[in-house]
Amino acid sequence: MSAAVRYRLFSPDTTDRAAGLMLWASAAATVLILLFIIGMIVYRGIGVINISFLLDSPRMSGAEGGIFPAIVGTLCLVMVAILTAGPIGIGAAVYLTEYAPDNTVTHIIRFCVECLAGIPSIVIGLFGYAFLVVYLGFGFSILSGGLALMFMILPWTVRASEEAIKTVSSGLKEGSLALGATKWQTIRQVVIPGALPGITTGIILGTGKAIGETAVIMYTAGSSLLLPESIFDPVRALPYHLYILVSEGISDDMAYGCAAVLLGMVLLINFTAVAIQRYYQTRSGLWH
Amino acid sequence: MGIEDIEIESRKLDLWYGSAQALKNVSISIEKNRVTALIGPSGCGKSTFIRCINRMNDLIKGCRITGKVLFEGRDVYEKDVDVVVLRKRIGMVFQKPNPFPMSIYDNIAYGPRIHGMNAKRKLDEVVEDSLKAAALWDEVGDILDKPALDLSGGQQQRLCIARTLAVKPDVILFDEPCSALDPISTAKIEDLISALKRDYTIIIVTHNMQQAARVSDLTAFFLLGEMIEFGKTKQIFENPVKKSTENYITGRFG
Numbered sequence: 307m308s309a310a311v312r313y314r315l316f317s318p319d320t321t322d323r324a325a326g327l328m329l330w331a332s333a334a335a336t337v338l339i340l341l342f343i344i345g346m347i348v349y350r351g352i353g354v355i356n357i358s359f360l361l362d363s364p365r366m367s368g369a370e371g372g373i374f375p376a377i378v379g380t381l382c383l384v385m386v387a388i389l390t391a392g393p394i395g396i397g398a399a400v401y402l403t404e405y406a407p408d409n410t411v412t413h414i415i416r417f418c419v420e421c422l423a424g425i426p427s428i429v430i431g432l433f434g435y436a437f438l439v440v441y442l443g444f445g446f447s448i449l450s451g452g453l454a455l456m457f458m459i460l461p462w463t464v465r466a467s468e469e470a471i472k473t474v475s476s477g478l479k480e481g482s483l484a485l486g487a488t489k490w491q492t493i494r495q496v497v498i499p500g501a502l503p504g505i506t507t508g509i510i511l512g513t514g515k516a517i518g519e520t521a522v523i524m525y526t527a528g529s530s531l532l533l534p535e536s537i538f539d540p541v542r543a544l545p546y547h548l549y550i551l552v553s554e555g556i557s558d559d560m561a562y563g564c565a566a567v568l569l570g571m572v573l574l575i576n577f578t579a580v581a582i583q584r585y586y587q588t589r590s591g592l593w594h
Numbered sequence: 595m596g597i598e599d600i601e602i603e604s605r606k607l608d609l610w611y612g613s614a615q616a617l618k619n620v621s622i623s624i625e626k627n628r629v630t631a632l633i634g635p636s637g638c639g640k641s642t643f644i645r646c647i648n649r650m651n652d653l654i655k656g657c658r659i660t661g662k663v664l665f666e667g668r669d670v671y672e673k674d675v676d677v678v679v680l681r682k683r684i685g686m687v688f689q690k691p692n693p694f695p696m697s698i699y700d701n702i703a704y705g706p707r708i709h710g711m712n713a714k715r716k717l718d719e720v721v722e723d724s725l726k727a728a729a730l731w732d733e734v735g736d737i738l739d740k741p742a743l744d745l746s747g748g749q750q751q752r753l754c755i756a757r758t759l760a761v762k763p764d765v766i767l768f769d770e771p772c773s774a775l776d777p778i779s780t781a782k783i784e785d786l787i788s789a790l791k792r793d794y795t796i797i798i799v800t801h802n803m804q805q806a807a808r809v810s811d812l813t814a815f816f817l818l819g820e821m822i823e824f825g826k827t828k829q830i831f832e833n834p835v836k837k838s839t840e841n842y843i844t845g846r847f848g
Contacts, residue, residue, distance in 0.1 A: 475692070477690055477692040478692055478694060478695075480650060480653070480686075480688065480692070481688065481692040481693075481694065481754065481757075482694070483650070483653070483681065484648060484681055484685065484686040484688075484758075485681065485682070485685070485705040485708065485757065485758070485761055486678045486679065486680075486682030486705065486708065486709060486761060487678075487708045488678055488708075495704070495708070496694055499695070500695055
């Protein structure tokens with residue numbers, strides 16, 4: 307045994323330290339990549355960002371003016387996506403956690419959720435175009451784009467809701483049932499409210515994903531730079547506006563400004579999600 | 595005592611979790627307005643037994659039952675028994691205090707509300723009466739809108755008792771209600787149980803033999819899924835018939 311030790315090139319201490327260093331470097335690289343992206347985008351974009359950039363309509367295809375309609379368009383699309391994905395996602399999650407028997411059908415449903423999460427966004431975009439825009443006749447609109455986004459974030463909503471529902475202690479459920487509550491009363495009044503912080507966090511994180519999606523809304527939401535008046539109006543979302551500014555060589559500066567705003571929105575959303583989670587986790591007793 | 599004094603009766607009750615038998619041929623008669631204690635080492639089936647009475651075992655996958663559990667002479671496992679009504683009449687207080695993450699008021703009003711009581715004045719009345727009956731009103735009467743989870747463990751447990759009283763049950767099942775509590779809170783709960791037996795039939799599962807001796811009129815000793823001995827608490831503790839009961843009570847195992 308001692309011979310083996312003697313022939314080692316480095317002492318165990320050294321390899322241990324080296325491994326620790328490499329692992330630390332991996333973690334540091336992750337942080338650096340994030341900081342580098344944010345730094346670069348903010349550095350290039352900050353010059354064009356001011357009140358009028360945020361609140362004015364674009365002029366000359368976006369080379370001048372602001373990005374207000376794209377911000378509004380993005381918010382409208384995300385709103386439709388959340389308002390539809392929320393109820394369906396929570397419903398599916400409640401079914402899977404509380405009602406579904408442990409059988410083949412349930413396994414198939416779970417597999418479908420996984421599959422839906424794995425469909426490339428461009429494919430969902432194309433499907434959205436064929437089904438929502440053309441077949442259902444919703445046209446290029448907030449409705450079409452929002453629903454296509456919903457297809458995209460639905461699996462995340464289901465998963466987040468499932469996880470959140472599982473954290474509601476069985477003690478609470480039993481407490482409700484023991485008072486003579488029905489299963490549905492228990493779910494509606496104890497399980498869902500108890501899971502709501504987790505569900506909300508999940509949906510907010512889904513929003514963060516949805517807000518940056520370009521491929522899905524390209525073929526479904528349209529490209530209008532006018533402010534929408536109803537959900538049947540087309541809009542151009544921020545990431546698509548960004549894409550057009552760059553790909554058609556309209557203005558790099560405006561594109562970076564647009565990117566910085568988009569990034570700001572996503573970070574704000576993520577911070578909100580984390581804050582909600584923190585707030586409820588520190589209130590002990592809610593989640594055992 | 596006459597037959598009308600029997601509120602709950604199990605007859606040759608067997609229960610399996612999958613292939614493991616947790617209750618073996620348990621026959622016991624629970625008298626009205628008495629406190630019956632179930633004692634025995636962990637895993638002896640005492641909690642499983644009381645969960646048969648309000649059918650909480652229904653929720654457990656792979657749980658199978660044969661034999662009968664009669665409540666007021668009627669088998670609770672008959673097909674047309676409404677579990678909601680059964681559980682309304684047979685309340686349960688759990689080992690770990692489990693108040694809902696709502697206000698104190700809403701915790702108590704939860705039961706009456708799901709059973710259709712919505713008038714504010716009536717609910718106010720029930721909340722006050724229940725909290726008074728659970729000896730908690732003096733402590734929380736003026737903070738009813740505070741979250742129930744802000745209360746101490748002992749207060750939470752009394753809140754859970756009040757919540758059970760609010761649906762006006764006939765029987766209350768206590769499943770080791772003090773095992774998560776400090777001695778002072780435990781004493782309060784024990785006083786409460788003694789006070790409640792005037793109006794309710796009480797079954798209490800406990801690990802604590804002094805507790806059984808203090809609060810109960812009758813005691814049943816369970817071991818490995820079987821009910822070994824059942825009788826007046828005084829007799830069980832002072833003069834047990836079976837050797838294993840004596841061994842357990844004198845602390846030779848468990």
